[in-house]
Amino acid sequence: MPLIVVNEARASSQPLFVIAIQDAASAATSAMAQATIRLGQLGTFLDLVKGQGISRVALVGALPRPHLADLRLDLGAIRRLPAVLRVMGGGGDDALLRRLINMVEEREGLKVVGIHELAPSLVIKDGALTTRQAVPRDLRDATLGLELIAALSPFDCGQAVVIMDGRPVAMEGAEGTDAMLERVAALRSSGRLRVRGQRGVLVKAPKRGQDMRVDMPVIGPDTILRAAEAGLAGVAVEAGGVLVAGLQETRAAADRGKLFIHGLKATDARPS
C-alpha cells in the first residue's frame, strides 16, 4: 500500500518525503524512503519533519501494536513522556492512533492528513467497478453488512464482515480480513457452510464516525483472490470510505474470478 500511495501522490506532483518505520515497512517501502526510524524515535521523527519544513504528514500502512517495553523511546519521545503514556493507554487500535494524531497536531503544530487526501484517486466511489454486477440479493447482503459494521462501530473492532443469503457468517476481529476470508473458504470446503455456487458478499466499511486519517479500510487484488477462494459472489464497500490498492489490478482480479466490486453509498443502508 505505501508504494501505491507514494506513486499516486507523486503522479499529482506533490513533493513527498518518505519515512519508513523499521520492522513495520516492507523492504520495497524502506528502499524508496528518504529516512528510516524506529517506532520509539518520536524525537528523531519530529526533528526530520521540522528540518524538512514539512507541515502535513500522513500515516500509510499498518503499525504493529507496540508494547511500551519494546519501544526504546528516544530522547525526544522521553521528553514528551507524559503525553506518550497517555496515548499508550487502553482501548482499541483506533483510539490509540487517534490519540497519537491529536498529540502530534496539538503539541507539534503538524497537520495530519489521510490517504484519501494524499491520493484521492485510490478512494472507491459508488457504483459497479467490474464486469459482473451485484444482483438484488447481493445488494441486500451488502446493505446488511454495512448495518452490521455500523452496529460494531462503538466497539472499535471489525471493519469487514461476510454476509451470505441474509446471514452474517464471519466478522473480522484481530485476525484481519484475509484470515477471515480463509475461514469462510474452510467452512465451505468442510461443508459446514452449505451454499452452492458463488454466494455471499465481503463487506468492508470504515467504522461509523471513524477518523479517516486512521486505518482506512483497503481492498486489493489479494482481497479479491481470497474472496474468490471463499466462493463469494463479490465485494461491497462503503463508497468514499474504502481505498483500493491498485484499481486496475484489483478490477482485473475480480473480472478473472467473476466477482463484482460495488461501492455502496452509506445512505443506501437503512439507519441502524
Add this chain to the structure above:
Amino acid sequence: MPLIVVNEARASSQPLFVIAIQDAASAATSAMAQATIRLGQLGTFLDLVKGQGISRVALVGALPRPHLADLRLDLGAIRRLPAVLRVMGGGGDDALLRRLINMVEEREGLKVVGIHELAPSLVIKDGALTTRQAVPRDLRDATLGLELIAALSPFDCGQAVVIMDGRPVAMEGAEGTDAMLERVAALRSSGRLRVRGQRGVLVKAPKRGQDMRVDMPVIGPDTILRAAEAGLAGVAVEAGGVLVAGLQETRAAADRGKLFIHGLKATDARPS
C-alpha cells in the same frame, strides 16, 4: 449435551421419550433413544409423539442447517408442505427454528419447551463458579462482551466473543465458539496478539430477545480447555441465559487451568 440433559431430566423423575435425529445425533444419543427419525420425517415425528400421548417437546443439541433437496420429506411433511416451505425461507438459524417451533405449536397443538425448563439445574446462575475469581479488569471485559453480543443481536449471528483488555479480538460467526477460541490461540502463538500471561475473557450470552427454546448457548469442559489454550483468564456468561454441559467437569477443568467462570447478570451491563 443430549445425554446430560436426559440424565438431569430423568433425575427429577420426569417421564421422557427420546427421539434421535439421524446424522445429527451422536451414537451415544442414538443408543439411548426410543426412536430414530430423519430430519424430513415430520409426519413420523408427529405420529410418534401423538401416539405416546406427549404434549411437551424439547429440541436438544444442534441441527445441521438442511437443504430442502436433502430433506426427503415424508408424507406427513409433504401434507404440511406450504407451512414447511414457509419455515425453510431465508434468515438466520434462529429465525428458521423459531418458525419451526411456531408451526409445531400452532398447527399440531404441542408445547415446545426449552432445556432450561427440562433441566433447570444446567442453567448457570450469577456469581463465581470457580476457585479463581474474576478481577475488576475481567469484569469490565465481560461487561463489554455482553454489550457487544447485545449489539449483534438484531443480526442473528454471534453468541460468543473474546474481549482482551477492553478490546474485542474475536467474534463468533458460523465457525462456532471452539474454532473462534482456536483462532485466538493461533493469534497469540504467532505473536499477532501480544499480551502476556492469562488475559482476556470468553463471553457467551443468548442474543437479546432470543427464544430460549432455540439454541441456548452452552459451555462445557471442552470450552474451558480451549479457552485455556487461548491463554484467557476466564469465561463469563450471562447468568440465567447459558447452559453448562456438566457442572462438575466444567468447574474442574477451569480449576485445573486456573480460569474463572463467572455468571454476570444482564442488568450488570450498561444498556447499549
